[in-house]
Amino acid sequence: MRKLAFLLLILVSGHAAAQSVPAPAPRLWVDCRGERTAAPTVILESGAFGTSADWDFVLNDLAKGGRVCAYDRGGVGWSPPRAGDEGVKAIAQELAGLLDSLGETAPVILVGHSNGALYIETFAAMWPQRVAGLVYVNGVTSNDLTDPVLVHYLDEERFLANLSVVAADMGLAPIVAPIVVDAEGLKGEAAKRKVRQLTDVYALRVARDEDRAIVPGLTVTHDLGGSPPSIPTVVLVGDEDPAVFSAKAWRAGEIVPAQRARQSWILDAVGASHVSPLARDRAWVVAAVNWLRSLPRPDVGH
Numbered sequence: 001m002r003k004l005a006f007l008l009l010i011l012v013s014g015h016a017a018a019q020s021v022p023a024p025a026p027r028l029w030v031d032c033r034g035e036r037t038a039a040p041t042v043i044l045e046s047g048a049f050g051t052s053a054d055w056d057f058v059l060n061d062l063a064k065g066g067r068v069c070a071y072d073r074g075g076v077g078w079s080p081p082r083a084g085d086e087g088v089k090a091i092a093q094e095l096a097g098l099l100d101s102l103g104e105t106a107p108v109i110l111v112g113h114s115n116g117a118l119y120i121e122t123f124a125a126m127w128p129q130r131v132a133g134l135v136y137v138n139g140v141t142s143n144d145l146t147d148p149v150l151v152h153y154l155d156e157e158r159f160l161a162n163l164s165v166v167a168a169d170m171g172l173a174p175i176v177a178p179i180v181v182d183a184e185g186l187k188g189e190a191a192k193r194k195v196r197q198l199t200d201v202y203a204l205r206v207a208r209d210e211d212r213a214i215v216p217g218l219t220v221t222h223d224l225g226g227s228p229p230s231i232p233t234v235v236l237v238g239d240e241d242p243a244v245f246s247a248k249a250w251r252a253g254e255i256v257p258a259q260r261a262r263q264s265w266i267l268d269a270v271g272a273s274h275v276s277p278l279a280r281d282r283a284w285v286v287a288a289v290n291w292l293r294s295l296p297r298p299d300v301g302h
Helices: 002-013 052-065 088-102 115-126 142-146 148-169 173-184 188-199 201-212 214-224 245-254 256-260 283-294
Strands: 030-033 042-045 068-071 108-113 131-137 233-237 264-268
Touching: 030 052, 030 088, 042 052, 042 088, 042 115, 052 068, 052 188, 052 283, 068 088, 088 115, 088 214, 108 115, 108 283, 115 131, 115 214, 131 256, 131 283, 142 148, 142 214, 148 201, 148 214, 148 245, 173 188, 188 201, 201 214, 233 245, 233 256, 233 283, 245 256, 256 264, 264 283
Parallel strands: 042 068, 042 108, 108 131, 131 233, 233 264
Antiparallel strands: 030 068
């Protein structure tokens, strides 16, 4: 249970209508690197208890081939409090507002890690014309709704997310947060920002509330239709022990969007963990994005 194992570490550290116009919201903090090219801009969406700091290595690598941005969702990292709720549609609307503020009128490539995959899937279902490609990195998607085993794992993680705030209230966060950051492999300023996230009780409560909304969000995104088959899709699956039952169950759910897409690539990141594609094994993410960047850009109606 890859996500469960990582959330256990976090626990100790303190761990509308589809075509509606996004409501105005406080400006989100965003880290953009690289120059604009003919290739689509890449937007990186972090997972549970994550921020743009998690993508520091990936940002540097992808910036060599074009513009790439990672952002902090409302109420976490360096972004101001969220204007709305923590539901998947509200977060997708946040992202739409961010793209508008960045002047991103052309379709973008969305990369989502873990729970972040559900957010980009929701966005793609609501505004498919704004998406040039999708990369799901060990992702939670609406397809998990049909597997009681995966829903059970997600419910367990929600319980641990609740406990993470209790642990933070007990003052445990500053003791162990640096250990969690070291395990992820972050360095320098990005590591400091990640420690701040894992020791900020308000940010942890926002992250907990986001996590609580994931299981209900499966139904919301499923009812929206999920990611359209017309959007090129890459699924990256990494597990340190792919032979165990939980790993097999996750892989079966994770690859469904790629199986449905007309253009797709399934990457089994041998030896990778749930979080290592953000740092040590980021070459898999770079390969996925570069493949999407290389695709022709015909005028495709979704």
